[in-house]
Every structure is written in structure tokens, then in C-alpha cells.
Amino acid sequence: AKVVGEAARGIGFFILVNTGIDEELMNDSLRLTREIHSDPNVRFPLAFSAESLIGFQRMGMSSAARAFNRLNTGEPKVDHIQSFMVGPDDEERCKRLARPSMAGVWPEGTQAARAFREKSIEYAREMEALSLDVRALLALSAGLDRRTFITPVKECAGLFRYSFYPPVGEAEDPCAGKPGFAHLAGxxxxxxxxxxxxxxxxxxxxxxxxxxxxxxxxxxxxxNC
Known part of the structure; x- marks a missing residue:
């Protein structure tokens, strides 16, 4: 906890290992993410919106990186990212949280799309459980009760986002390949x-x-904390 506290206060960033998350599940989820974003046969029924906060976000759409940018880095503020935002899959929980359901949101059309749904539900649950452990660790690192950052937000579902960064050439962005270019703005x-x-x-x-x-x-x- 002491080391985590020093990292959190110093740069606000640290890396966890041996988290207990199944590495095969992690790798399968990343592989399927690349497949669904690269295959033109995959259909995304619902586009991401500020109201729903779930679904497919096409490259070039407004993003948090631009809307909430806090760093004056001098780099181009143009994002080249596609993503898929996953919300709670439990209908009852969606009602309690007043959040849109994932029904009719998942990608369709290929076997990879179907597998992506199954893996995502399992993966999101594991990551949410890990997030509770991280909150407890951050509380302990600050000398607080381990439940300090858990109890107030216990029923608050976080955002689970799969991000895909497609290759970008000068046709898509004249800054591609030049100093300061980034797929996602600071x-x-x-x-x-x-x-x-x-x-x-x-x-x-x-x-x-x-x-x-x-x-x-x-x-x-x-x-990142």
C-alpha cells in the first residue's frame, strides 16, 4: 500500500501484476476486439451517444479526450480511435442504476461478434471486481479504511471500453507519422x-x-488514478 500511495501521489499511475484475471480471457477479448473492428461484415446496431454511453463509437466522433482535455501538449486534437462501450448486462441492475440495457447493442453478423459478447460479459465482471480491490488499495495507501472508496459507489457501474486504433496515413490525417501525432489526444x-x-x-x-x-x-x- 505504501508503494502504491507513493506512485498515486507522485505520477498518478502504477501497474498491477498477478491480478487473478484469466490471461486467456484477457487475450481473447483483445483479439476479438481487433476482429470486430476490422471485419466489414460485423454490424453495430447502436451508435454511442452522450445519452446512452454504450455502443459503437466510430472513428472521428467526439470523444472524452477532446471534450475533457486538460493538457496543453501542442499535439493535434484529432482522435483516430474506434471503440465499443459496454454497460451492465444485468437488466435488473440497469433499472436500479437508470442505465440503458445492452439489449440490441452488441455487434452482430459474425461468429467473432457472438464470441465477443460472451467474452465481454465475463471480462467486464472480472474487471469490475478488480476495480473494487484497487479502490480498497488506494484507500489503504492513504491511511483510510479500505471501504472508504467502495461504500459510496458500490452500486455505481463503471464504464468498460474496448478501444481500437486503426492504422492512419496522410490521407486520413496530414500529421500522421510526424512529431506530435497521436491516435488519441493527451x-x-x-x-x-x-x-x-x-x-x-x-x-x-x-x-x-x-x-x-x-x-x-x-x-x-x-x-491511472
Missing amino acids: HTDLGSCTLLIVDRPGLEIVKDGEWRAPPLVQGGVYV
């Missing part, structure tokens, strides 16, 4: 903490006023 995350799964280089964080790439840890969960 930003400050929403919420108390963000849990990230990273399977390839690209993620960067600000430390001592400079953008730096954290080490790529297989099976690691990156926490």
Missing part, C-alpha cells in the same frame, strides 16, 4: 481511477513534464 481521465489493459506500445503518461512510455507488461493492469 487528456485527463474521468472518474476516480481508470484500469487499462495494454497489449502493444503506444500508451504514454506525463512525468516531470514529459511524455514517457511505461514498460509493456504482459498480463499487467495499468491504473
Whole structure:
């Protein structure tokens, strides 16, 4: 807890390993994410909106990175990202939270799309359970009762987002390949903490006023708090 506290207060970022999340489930989810975003036969019935906060977000749509940007990095504020936002799959829970149901939202049309739904439900549950452990760890690192950050938001479902960064050339963005280019603009995350799964280089964080790439840890969960 002491090490986590130092990292959280210092740069607001640390990496968890041996989290108990099944690595095969993690890898399958990442693989299926790439497949559904790359296959033109996959259909996305519902587009993401500020009202629903779930569904498919097409590349070029308004995003949190632009809307809530807090860092004056000088980089282009154009995002090249597609994503799929997953909400609670439990109908009763959706009613309690006054959140839209995932019914009619999941991608369709291919076997990969069907498998994506099954894996996503399981994966989201595991990540939500891990988020409770992370909140407890953050509380302990601050010398507080472990339930401090859990009890007030116990029934609040977080946002579970699959992000896909397609290749970008000069036809899509004249800044592609040039210094300062980024698929996703520099930003400050929403919420108390963000849990990230990273399977390839690209993620960067600000430390001592400079953008730096954290080490790529297989099976690691990156926490931004």
C-alpha cells in the first residue's frame, strides 16, 4: 500500500501484476476486439451517444479526450480511435442504476461478434471486481479504511471500453507519422481511477513534464488514478 500511495501521489499511475484475471480471457477479448473492428461484415446496431454511453463509437466522433482535455501538449486534437462501450448486462441492475440495457447493442453478423459478447460479459465482471480491490488499495495507501472508496459507489457501474486504433496515413490525417501525432489526444481521465489493459506500445503518461512510455507488461493492469 505504501508503494502504491507513493506512485498515486507522485505520477498518478502504477501497474498491477498477478491480478487473478484469466490471461486467456484477457487475450481473447483483445483479439476479438481487433476482429470486430476490422471485419466489414460485423454490424453495430447502436451508435454511442452522450445519452446512452454504450455502443459503437466510430472513428472521428467526439470523444472524452477532446471534450475533457486538460493538457496543453501542442499535439493535434484529432482522435483516430474506434471503440465499443459496454454497460451492465444485468437488466435488473440497469433499472436500479437508470442505465440503458445492452439489449440490441452488441455487434452482430459474425461468429467473432457472438464470441465477443460472451467474452465481454465475463471480462467486464472480472474487471469490475478488480476495480473494487484497487479502490480498497488506494484507500489503504492513504491511511483510510479500505471501504472508504467502495461504500459510496458500490452500486455505481463503471464504464468498460474496448478501444481500437486503426492504422492512419496522410490521407486520413496530414500529421500522421510526424512529431506530435497521436491516435488519441493527451487528456485527463474521468472518474476516480481508470484500469487499462495494454497489449502493444503506444500508451504514454506525463512525468516531470514529459511524455514517457511505461514498460509493456504482459498480463499487467495499468491504473491511472
